Amino acid sequence: MVQTASDIARIVGGELIGDASEPVKGVSSLDEAKEGELSFVTEEYYRKNKVINTRASVLIVPKGFPPLEGKTLIAVDDPMEAVIKVLHLFVDGDYGSGISPYAVVSPSAKLGENVVLREFVVVEDGAVIEDDAVVMPFCYIGKNAVVGKGSILFPHVVVYRDCVIGKKCVIHAGAVIGADGFGYIEVEGRRVKIPQIGRVVIEDNVEVGANTCIDRATLGSTRVGEGTKLDNLVQIGHNVKIGRNTVIAGQTGIAGSVKVGDGVMMGGQVGVADHVKIGDRVMIAAKSGVTGNLKDGEVVIGSPAMPVSVWKRIYGAMKKLPEIYAFFRKLKAKGLGND
Amino acid sequence: MVQTASDIARIVGGELIGDASEPVKGVSSLDEAKEGELSFVTEEYYRKNKVINTRASVLIVPKGFPPLEGKTLIAVDDPMEAVIKVLHLFVDGDYGSGISPYAVVSPSAKLGENVVLREFVVVEDGAVIEDDAVVMPFCYIGKNAVVGKGSILFPHVVVYRDCVIGKKCVIHAGAVIGADGFGYIEVEGRRVKIPQIGRVVIEDNVEVGANTCIDRATLGSTRVGEGTKLDNLVQIGHNVKIGRNTVIAGQTGIAGSVKVGDGVMMGGQVGVADHVKIGDRVMIAAKSGVTGNLKDGEVVIGSPAMPVSVWKRIYGAMKKLPEIYAFFRKLKAKGLGND
């Protein structure tokens, strides 16, 4: 699909400087763009780099940006926001159509209007696939599970029985929704499994990363709130409740029965111990280990996690430790501290 | 399936207080239970919360529990143990039956009695699926691999060639059994692959979590002992030997050739360095990094991991570090420690 610079300027509400008829064949980063493509420069990038070196023919730039020899510029208030609008034009949203003859769908499953079920999809008894949902090859939709309106499941997603995926969700390849929670009781040195008869409920507009696992509840529901985004290889334990518009980065693990608030941000490789309660708008630095409850708005780091201000003082002093230790030995040698 | 309160009381050997004919339509947690469902109260929960607020109609409670207005109670010695018995009644163990016409099974594979092979399963030459095993859609059973009697493989499990899964195992979706160990030698700056011709042996009654990876041995076997439970997204390196009734939580990684004893407990996100030996009944706190051998019964934490008692003293002092550092600077300024 080819647009012109003036089409793009109109779409992003920007001011066009240069050749309005310049075709835009694609969008790329400054260093990887080819001639005929569009790229963009943020205020921050320009402040740091000054010189713009790119083969891109069309650039989205902040207002007030100086003219660039041979480039067509589109000046806007917020280049990042504008480029997102442009990106949407170049996303290929064609995932096929209709029900593949190679899909196996239980006669008791309910399919909405305009559903896409690609090759080698299995839909079990009583499952519901709502209107406009796209289910890519090799997805498994368990008994009585629900895939909400307009959601897309990339290849190899597994939705165990009774689990619910809301509307307009994006579930990436290999994600496993609803495997058994890790629950055992010890009986004479052996681990006896606690049957996990609960489910997972994923609310609307949630994105789940590739190979991420969300365990079903022992009883009741494991829940991921509306608008929340989970990155790849994240582990969500049984009975966890995650609020709305929370963001959790890759390889983070949340143990059983944890409660996470709204608007929380967790970095990658964070661990949260079971039964911990995390308030709204908490920020947790990457690799932190959260072992206790956190109040609304807390910002923590470290393992065990502590407020950033406390951690900075401890970490600052830690770097002086070899010096402190040498001093300690000197004083000790002098007999200080002797009774 | 609807049971009555008196059916349940009989099954768990409990004392019924209230309406024996009360139907039990399901089991849920106290806060998520609906009318007509059963829930339970443990001693510990009651001690902490005093007030029981639930819509559940039937409650399993500890002996000596006070009567509750409008609820049917079933009093037992150990509510947790009783509820597990009840949960088993509500697990839906119907995974389909027979060999799907959409399964592709090598003529040289051996299938036992009463085996379930669901749609789009691939079973390669010489593989063995023992009696009563259930293989869910999209599982791949490699050449000469074995799936033991009564085991269940959830969708998308991959068993590479020659690997053996014991009896009554549960392998969750996306688990990969027998991918190549991560072994290379460096030759002139390049990594040359060491062919991995060993296998994986999983003994009986093992549970493997979703998207967990267990690598095949370079030579011989990577082994997971009888009754051991692995959570999701766990990584087991080549030639690792794990003992019996050991429990390993999510996202833990065990490097090559490690030996782990019986009855060990590891928290989540633990890392164990290669060739380390871990004794029986060792407990390793979440996020620990184990770099040396551990004796039977040791309890460790931290990275590098150390005995909990040592860690507590160090960690306690670490919190005082800013204060110690301020004192150090004061003494230094006074000229103490000068020669």
Added chain:
Amino acid sequence: MVQTASDIARIVGGELIGDASEPVKGVSSLDEAKEGELSFVTEEYYRKNKVINTRASVLIVPKGFPPLEGKTLIAVDDPMEAVIKVLHLFVDGDYGSGISPYAVVSPSAKLGENVVLREFVVVEDGAVIEDDAVVMPFCYIGKNAVVGKGSILFPHVVVYRDCVIGKKCVIHAGAVIGADGFGYIEVEGRRVKIPQIGRVVIEDNVEVGANTCIDRATLGSTRVGEGTKLDNLVQIGHNVKIGRNTVIAGQTGIAGSVKVGDGVMMGGQVGVADHVKIGDRVMIAAKSGVTGNLKDGEVVIGSPAMPVSVWKRIYGAMKKLPEIYAFFRKLKAKGLGND
């Protein structure tokens, strides 16, 4: 395939001591080898263990090794290198042949000579599978994606649209190449997705571990350099560039836009913060958290990561902290440091 000891001696260029006609039915580790199999002893193993206890009939040993009662020995300069040659003889490289009638291949896809597409493979429009490539069951090759000459994709690999896999690559089961990068902007408390229209380019001779995820770039390419090896459950963020012959162990996570040099070695469970630049031949210990740029050849450990020499001094003093703290309290009690 049965070889004799003299065949093996010839192949590895070793000196045969003992029965030249001894058949070699397999290769295994010293402790797991059965009669009729070959095993090996390295200098290092012999130095540590002295006594060689094995049922193996044939042993590859270092030159100058003493004779062993009843064993056939093959003496070489480097047993490890020799055994790798032998292992190659015992790798079963038969992955089937031809295009399965159960594969679904778009008429616009291009298939090279001698390609293997196994059961239930999906190849989308415009995808290219080059000569001699092997695509195992349940792999998904997205629109316009490329699988290079001689590469093998184990079962359940997902290659999203436009992504490129080079020649002679090995991609293990469940790996996800090209899922969306984790990019959102916050608009009034909600996360708005930045469409990810870039791709992943994996160069030649790369190995990707099981269930590892490599995200597509927002714009341009996420890139994994020639000869690089990634272990299982690794997370590579969007727009990351990894150099050549780099080795990254299991469960390591690399956040967006990181640059990693050539010949780098990262242990397991390492985390690298976004936009960090890591030079060539850097070594990063397991579990480290890298938050800043690293120069060529640096060796770091810890979280935050620091040079090993610095870390050793700090860590050494940290173990003395309880003692330092006790001393501090004693001096304080004596009134030292008072004004």
